[in-house]
Amino acid sequence: MGRYHGRSTTVLKPRSTHEVSQILKWCNQRRIGVVPQGGNTGLVGGSVPVNNEIILSLANLNNVRSFDPVSGILVADAGCILQSLTDYVAPHNHIMPVDLGAKGRHSHSCQIGGNVATNAGGLRLLRYGSLHGTVLGLEVVLPDGTILDQLTTLRKDNTGYDLKQLFIGAEGTLGVITAVSILTPPAPQASNNVVLALPSFDNVLPLYQTVKRQLSEILSAFEFIDRTAYDLAVKHGQGRALTEEDVEGAECFVLIETSGGRREHDEEKLNDLLESLLTAEKPLVNTGVLAQSPSQFSSLWALREGVTEAVSKEGKPYKYDISIPLSTFQSVVDGTREHLRSKGLLHDKAVKYVIGYGHVGDGNLHLNIIADSYLPEIEAALEPYIYEVVASHRGSISAEHGIGAMKTHALHYSKSPVAIELMKKIKHVLDPNGIMNPGKVLE
Amino acid sequence: MGRYHGRSTTVLKPRSTHEVSQILKWCNQRRIGVVPQGGNTGLVGGSVPVNNEIILSLANLNNVRSFDPVSGILVADAGCILQSLTDYVAPHNHIMPVDLGAKGRHSHSCQIGGNVATNAGGLRLLRYGSLHGTVLGLEVVLPDGTILDQLTTLRKDNTGYDLKQLFIGAEGTLGVITAVSILTPPAPQASNNVVLALPSFDNVLPLYQTVKRQLSEILSAFEFIDRTAYDLAVKHGQGRALTEEDVEGAECFVLIETSGGRREHDEEKLNDLLESLLTAEKPLVNTGVLAQSPSQFSSLWALREGVTEAVSKEGKPYKYDISIPLSTFQSVVDGTREHLRSKGLLHDKAVKYVIGYGHVGDGNLHLNIIADSYLPEIEAALEPYIYEVVASHRGSISAEHGIGAMKTHALHYSKSPVAIELMKKIKHVLDPNGIMNPGKVLE
Numbered sequence: 001m002g003r004y005h006g007r008s009t010t011v012l013k014p015r016s017t018h019e020v021s022q023i024l025k026w027c028n029q030r031r032i033g034v035v036p037q038g039g040n041t042g043l044v045g046g047s048v049p050v051n052n053e054i055i056l057s058l059a060n061l062n063n064v065r066s067f068d069p070v071s072g073i074l075v076a077d078a079g080c081i082l083q084s085l086t087d088y089v090a091p092h093n094h095i096m097p098v099d100l101g102a103k104g105r106h107s108h109s110c111q112i113g114g115n116v117a118t119n120a121g122g123l124r125l126l127r128y129g130s131l132h133g134t135v136l137g138l139e140v141v142l143p144d145g146t147i148l149d150q151l152t153t154l155r156k157d158n159t160g161y162d163l164k165q166l167f168i169g170a171e172g173t174l175g176v177i178t179a180v181s182i183l184t185p186p187a188p189q190a191s192n193n194v195v196l197a198l199p200s201f202d203n204v205l206p207l208y209q210t211v212k213r214q215l216s217e218i219l220s221a222f223e224f225i226d227r228t229a230y231d232l233a234v235k236h237g238q239g240r241a242l243t244e245e246d247v248e249g250a251e252c253f254v255l256i257e258t259s260g261g262r263r264e265h266d267e268e269k270l271n272d273l274l275e276s277l278l279t280a281e282k283p284l285v286n287t288g289v290l291a292q293s294p295s296q297f298s299s300l301w302a303l304r305e306g307v308t309e310a311v312s313k314e315g316k317p318y319k320y321d322i323s324i325p326l327s328t329f330q331s332v333v334d335g336t337r338e339h340l341r342s343k344g345l346l347h348d349k350a351v352k353y354v355i356g357y358g359h360v361g362d363g364n365l366h367l368n369i370i371a372d373s374y375l376p377e378i379e380a381a382l383e384p385y386i387y388e389v390v391a392s393h394r395g396s397i398s399a400e401h402g403i404g405a406m407k408t409h410a411l412h413y414s415k416s417p418v419a420i421e422l423m424k425k426i427k428h429v430l431d432p433n434g435i436m437n438p439g440k441v442l443e
Numbered sequence: 444m445g446r447y448h449g450r451s452t453t454v455l456k457p458r459s460t461h462e463v464s465q466i467l468k469w470c471n472q473r474r475i476g477v478v479p480q481g482g483n484t485g486l487v488g489g490s491v492p493v494n495n496e497i498i499l500s501l502a503n504l505n506n507v508r509s510f511d512p513v514s515g516i517l518v519a520d521a522g523c524i525l526q527s528l529t530d531y532v533a534p535h536n537h538i539m540p541v542d543l544g545a546k547g548r549h550s551h552s553c554q555i556g557g558n559v560a561t562n563a564g565g566l567r568l569l570r571y572g573s574l575h576g577t578v579l580g581l582e583v584v585l586p587d588g589t590i591l592d593q594l595t596t597l598r599k600d601n602t603g604y605d606l607k608q609l610f611i612g613a614e615g616t617l618g619v620i621t622a623v624s625i626l627t628p629p630a631p632q633a634s635n636n637v638v639l640a641l642p643s644f645d646n647v648l649p650l651y652q653t654v655k656r657q658l659s660e661i662l663s664a665f666e667f668i669d670r671t672a673y674d675l676a677v678k679h680g681q682g683r684a685l686t687e688e689d690v691e692g693a694e695c696f697v698l699i700e701t702s703g704g705r706r707e708h709d710e711e712k713l714n715d716l717l718e719s720l721l722t723a724e725k726p727l728v729n730t731g732v733l734a735q736s737p738s739q740f741s742s743l744w745a746l747r748e749g750v751t752e753a754v755s756k757e758g759k760p761y762k763y764d765i766s767i768p769l770s771t772f773q774s775v776v777d778g779t780r781e782h783l784r785s786k787g788l789l790h791d792k793a794v795k796y797v798i799g800y801g802h803v804g805d806g807n808l809h810l811n812i813i814a815d816s817y818l819p820e821i822e823a824a825l826e827p828y829i830y831e832v833v834a835s836h837r838g839s840i841s842a843e844h845g846i847g848a849m850k851t852h853a854l855h856y857s858k859s860p861v862a863i864e865l866m867k868k869i870k871h872v873l874d875p876n877g878i879m880n881p882g883k884v885l886e
Contacts (some may be wrong), residue, residue: 069652070648070651070652070769070770071769071806093656118601119601119605121599121601125598125599129572129576129577130576130598130599132575132576132605132608133572133573133575133576133577134572134576142861142865146861147861148859148861148862148865149859149861149862150862152837152839153768153837154766154806154838154839154842155568155573155766155804155805155806155807156564156568156573156766156802156805156806156807156839156842156843157766157839157841157842157857158561158562158564158612158839158841158842158843158844158845158846159839159840159841159846159850159854159857159858160846160854160857160858160862160863160866160884160885161609161612161613161617161866161869161870161884162562162575162608162609162611162612163862163865163866163869165575165605165608165609165611166604166605166608166609168605168608169601169604169605170604174604186655186656186659188659188660189659205513208513209512209513212629213536213629214704215704216629216631216632216703216704216705217631217660217661217702217703217704218660218704259660260659260660261657261658261659261660261661261712262659262708262712265705265708265711265712268708269704269705269708323597323598323599323600325596326513326514359599361598362598362599363514363597363598363599364598364599394595394596395597396595396597396599396600396601396602397602398600398601398602399597399599399600399601400599400601401601402601403601403602403603407602411602411603414600414602414603415602415603416591416592418585418589418590418591418592419591419592419593419603419606420603422585422591422606422873423603423604423606425872426604426606426869426872427604429868429869429872430865441603441604442603
C-alpha cells in the first residue's frame with residue numbers, strides 16, 4: 001500500500017537456527033531491536049522497522065525437514081515459501097491448510113513462518129480451521145537467544161502449557177519462529193464453484209443456512225461480494241462477468257465452493273442445491289452461474305479475488321479487515337458510506353467508493369474505502385468511527401491482518417485493559433529488553 | 444481408578460462469575476490453595492486436592508448464555524454438562540466438536556469447562572480438530588480475582604496475543620474458566636461404521652492411507668484394537684463379537700466410522716471401499732463387518748469403547764495414554780510385554796495382559812497393563828521404562844489425559860528444560876502466590 005517504508009539499513013540472513021540464536025543473543029545484550037521478516041507481504045506494517053532495527057530475514061532458512069505421507073505432517077523451515085510447500089505436498093495428494101497465494105495475488109512469496117507469526121487466515125479457514133488447530137509444533141528462538149524446541153509431530157500432546165500457541169499471531173514480538181510442524185489435509189479429489197446473484201443482502205443468512213445444510217462437509221468457501229465490489233471487479237477486468245440479465249436487480253453476490261472426495265457425488269449435491277434454490281416458492285437468489293470447466297472455475301473465483309486488484313487500480317484504498325456479526329455486514333458498509341457523505345467526503349475528489357466483501361463463513365468483512373488520494377480529513381472521519389462501530393458489535397478490529405505497527409493504538413477497541421495488561425506481562429517475561437519487533441502489537 | 448482420594452473438606456459452589464472472583468481474591472490474599480472441579484471425571488488426579496485446598500465446584504454455573512444457529516457458535520457457562528450441551532444444540536442440527544460421553548462411559552457428567560481446561564480429545568478430534576481450534580473465547584477468573592473476559596464469538600480475531608490458548612489444557616493451574624465460547628459443527632446427516640480384521644499390524648498403515656484417500660472428508664474415526672484387547676472386550680460381553688471365521692488369524696482390528704451429508708453417497712463410498720479391499724490381489728484385511736442398522740452401529744462401536752470397561756473388570760490396570768509414531772504402536776505394546784516378561788512379571792499373579800488400542804488417526808495409543816493387583820515391582824518395571832520409550836520416539840507421555848498430579852515428575856520426558864522453565868515463568872506471572880491447583884502440571 002506504500003504507506004510503510006522501513007528505515008533500516010542492515011539486513012541479516014542467517015542460514016541456521018543456531019545463527020538466528022547467535023544474532024538474537026548479540027542484539028539482546030546490546031539492546032538492539034530486531035524485526036523478523038518473511039515474505040514482507042503483510043498489510044499492517046508488521047515486518048517493517050519503525051526505527052533503526054536490524055532486519056532478520058528468514059529467507060535462507062528454506063528447507064523441508066520432513067514429511068510423513070501417512071499422517072500428512074510436514075516439518076519445514078520458517079523461510080519456506082507457502083507456494084513451494086503447496087507444490088511439495090501435492091504429489092502426495094495433500095494440500096496446505098492455509099491458502100493465500102493459490103488464488104490471491106499478494107502472496108506469491110509469503111513464507112510459512114510469516115503465515116504462522118501472523119496467524120494468517122485466508123480462504124481455507126472455513127474448511128480446515130485456524131492455524132491454532134493445524135500447527136502442531138514450532139521451533140522458536142527466544143529474544144535472549146535460547147532455542148525453544150517444540151517441533152513435535154504429534155496431533156495430541158497434553159503435557160503442560162501449550163506454549164507454541166503464544167507465538168501464533170504474536171507477529172514476531174515474542175521471538176523468532178525458525179521452523180513449523182503442520183498438519184496438511186488430504187487434497188480434495190474434486191472442486192467446483194457457483195456464483196449466485198441475490199436480490200437483497202437479507203437473503204445471505206438464510207442462504208448460508210440452506211447451503212450449510214445441503215452441502216455439509218463438502219462446503220469449502222462461502223464468500224460475499226457486494227454490488228459495488230462486483231461492479232469494480234468487472235470494470236477492471238477481473239474474472240468472468242455474469243450477463244446483464246443475471247446481475248439485474250442483484251444487491252450482492254455469493255460465491256460457493258465445494259471440495260470433496262468424489263466428483264459425481266459433489267456435482268449431484270451442488271446441482272440439487274441449485275435446483276432447490278431456483279425453484280423455491282420465494283427464491284433466495286435471482287440466478288446462479290455454475291462453473292463448467294476448470295477455466296470457468298478460476299474466472300468465477302477471480303471475480304471475488306480480483307476485488308483487491310480492482311481496488312488498487314481504482315484509487316487509494318483504506319482497508320479495514322474486521323470481524324462482526326454476519327447480520328451487520330451490509331449495515332456497517334452502508335453506515336460507513338452515509339457517515340462519509342454526512343461529512344461531505346463522498347465525491348470524486350475524496351471518497352469514491354465504499355465496498356464490502358469477505359468471508360461470510362468466518363464472519364470476516366473486508367471493508368474498503370476507496371479515495372482519490374489519501375487525505376487527513378478522510379482518515380479523521382474513518383477513525384475512530386469504524387473502530388467504535390466494531391467495538392459496539394463486540395467485533396474484532398483486525399480479523400486476519402493483525403495489529404502490526406498500524407493498529408497498536410486501536411487494540412483497546414477489541415481487547416480489555418485486563419487482557420492488554422496480561423499481554424504486556426507476557427511480553428516482559430519473554431522479552432524484558434523489548435528487542436523483538438519494537439512498536440508492533442503493543443504500544 | 445481409585446488411586447486418588449481428596450483430603451479437602453471444603454467445597455464451594457459459586458453461582459456466578461462474580462462469586463468465583465470474590466472467592467479467588469479472598470483465597471489469594473490468604474495464600475489458600477484452590478482446586479477447580481468440574482465433573483471430576485479425569486484420569487490423572489487433576490481435580491483432586493493434594494492437601495487441604497478448597498474445592499471450587501463449577502456445577503452451579505450451568506446456563507447456556509447464547510447460541511447462534513446460523514454460525515453454530517455456542518456460549519455456555521463452564522459448569523454445563525457436555526451431554527446437556529449436545530442435547531441443546533441437537534434440535535438446531537449441530538453437534539459438539541468434542542465427544543466423550545456419547546459413546547464412552549466415563550464422562551456422563553463431564554463439564555465443558557473441564558473439557559477445555561484439560562484440552563479433552565476424544566473420538567471427534569480426527570474430524571473436528573482440537574479445542575485449540577474450536578474454542579473461540581473464554582471467560583477466566585485469574586488467581587487474584589480479576590476477570591479476563593475473552594468471551595468473543597468471532598472465528599477470526601488477530602488482535603494481540605491469543606491469551607485464551609494458555610488456559611486450554613492448563614488444567615486449572617492458571618485460573619478458573621467460568622465460560623466458554625465454542626464453534627459447533629453441523630450435525631452429519633448419516634453415520635456408518637465397519638470393523639475390519641487384519642492379518643498383521645503392518646497392514647494398518649497402508650490401510651489408513653487407502654481409507655483416507657477413498658473416504659476423504661466423510662472419514663470420522665479410524666480406531667485400532669489389538670487382538671488381546673479385542674478378546675478381552677468379547678470375554679466381558681462388550682459389543683458384537685465377530686464370527687470365529689471372521690477373527691481367525693487376525694492380529695488386530697480397525698474400526699472405521701463415516702459421517703456425511705447424504706446417506707446414499709456415503710454408503711456408496713463405504714461399499715466401494717470394502718469391495719476394493721476384499722477383492723485386492725494382496726488384501727490388507729481378512730474380512731470386514733459393516734453395520735446394517737443403528738443397533739449394529741452401536742455394538743460395533745462397543746467393541747472398541749468397551750475395552751475400557753473390560754479392562755477394569757479383568758484386573759487392576761496401569762494406563763498409559765501416549766502419542767508415538769503410528770508405525771511404532773505394535774512394537775511398543777510388544778516391547779512392553781517382553782520387558783515385563785524379562786522381569787519375571789508376566790504371569791497370573793502379576794501382569795496378566797498388555798494391550799494396545801487407540802486413535803490411529805491421531806497417533807494416540809492407549810497402552811494398558813492389566814495386573815492382578817497393584818504392586819510396587821510392576822510400577823518400578825513400568826516407570827520410567829515407558830516414559831523413556833516414548834521420549835526415544837519424541838512422543839508425548841500424555842496425549843489426551845493431561846499431567847494432573849500423577850505425571851508432574853514425568854513432564855521432562857516430553858518437554859525440554861527450556862519449555863518447562865518458560866511454563867514456570869508464565870505460571871508465576873499469573874499466579875505468583877501459587878494458589879491455583881497446587882501440585883498439578885508443574886512440580
